[in-house]
Amino acid sequence: MIRKRKTLLKWLVALALVVVPVVLVVVPFVRSGMVMGGYIEYSAAELLNRKGFDWRTAQTGHVFVYFEPGTHAEKMLEKLKRVNEAAYDSNLRLLDCDAYPEKLHTFAVDSREKMKRLIHYETNGKAFPRHHTACFVVSESIWAATAHELFHVMHHQLWGQAGFKKWHWLSEGMAVNADEKWQGQDPHGFCGQLHEKGELIPLSQLCDRFGSASPMITYPQAGSFVRFLYEEYGVAKLRELWQQGHQAMRGVFSQDLSQLEKAWLARIARAGEPPSHAARTLLR
Numbered sequence: 001m002i003r004k005r006k007t008l009l010k011w012l013v014a015l016a017l018v019v020v021p022v023v024l025v026v027v028p029f030v031r032s033g034m035v036m037g038g039y040i041e042y043s044a045a046e047l048l049n050r051k052g053f054d055w056r057t058a059q060t061g062h063v064f065v066y067f068e069p070g071t072h073a074e075k076m077l078e079k080l081k082r083v084n085e086a087a088y089d090s091n092l093r094l095l096d097c098d099a100y101p102e103k104l105h106t107f108a109v110d111s112r113e114k115m116k117r118l119i120h121y122e123t124n125g126k127a128f129p130r131h132h133t134a135c136f137v138v139s140e141s142i143w144a145a146t147a148h149e150l151f152h153v154m155h156h157q158l159w160g161q162a163g164f165k166k167w168h169w170l171s172e173g174m175a176v177n178a179d180e181k182w183q184g185q186d187p188h189g190f191c192g193q194l195h196e197k198g199e200l201i202p203l204s205q206l207c208d209r210f211g212s213a214s215p216m217i218t219y220p221q222a223g224s225f226v227r228f229l230y231e232e233y234g235v236a237k238l239r240e241l242w243q244q245g246h247q248a249m250r251g252v253f254s255q256d257l258s259q260l261e262k263a264w265l266a267r268i269a270r271a272g273e274p275p276s277h278a279a280r281t282l283l284r
């Protein structure tokens with residue numbers, strides 16, 4: 001009996017040695033930024049308090065703009081404010097909503113290295129939807145302050161989180177579509193060129209395994225496909241898809257994915273032509 005108790009005690013001590021350090025490491029992380037969609041979300045207050053930054057604040061009607069003195073963002077502040085405010089308006093229109101309930105927060109840093117120091121991740125842009133916050137690099141060579149990241153924030157807040165983890169292609173496709181251009185080109189035209197070179201991936205792969213190919217293919221492809229769905233079916237159907245997932249595609253569009261793929265490929269072959277009636281209504 002005593003031996004059994006000793007064994008049990010040993011197991012409990014071993015378990016505590018494993019569990020306690022894990023809790024000590026993970027809990028502060030979760031508290032310092034809420035974890036969502038596989039990454040930590042930071043609030044504007046946390047980012048403003050990050051050591052090594054000297055933030056200044058400007059604002060428009062709907063957006064706080066944080067930047068540092070002496071940076072390209074400060075030099076281009078008026079443009080930055082204009083772009084953020086325009087993104088607010090166009091994103092609302094794409095989401096078919098009248099207003100956003102909170103003021104948005106945007107942080108402009110002047111390099112990817114600075115971004116890494118700010119959010120612990122090296123990238124050109126990042127959205128933290130739970131905190132109404134987006135960060136982007138604004139420098140002489142990189143201008144990431146477009147509608148894309150603010151779209152993620154507004155999309156997830158206004159349409160709900162339903163598709164965020166499960167339908168990554170749809171989340172990114174909608175954000176890519178929010179920018180008029182992908183690398184300076186219309187996404188349909190860009191995909192038309194990829195198609196000619198045989199570089200597009202099947203839509204079934206895009207929807208089920210978004211991360212299985214290069215982002216240089218998957219992002220514009222998702223953006224073009226989403227733009228096609230907007231053009232042909234309108235925003236209400238896109239919203240239904242967001243809430244139900246692409247498994248419900250046939251129910252939402254009365255077409256299965258292979259039929260939609262055929263129509264989309266025909267659309268990108270006519271990339272230079274204006275969009276159909278639905279898009280004209282949307283872009284009014």
Ligand SMILES: [Zn+2]
Binds near residue numbers: 148152172175
């Ligand atoms: Zn994105």
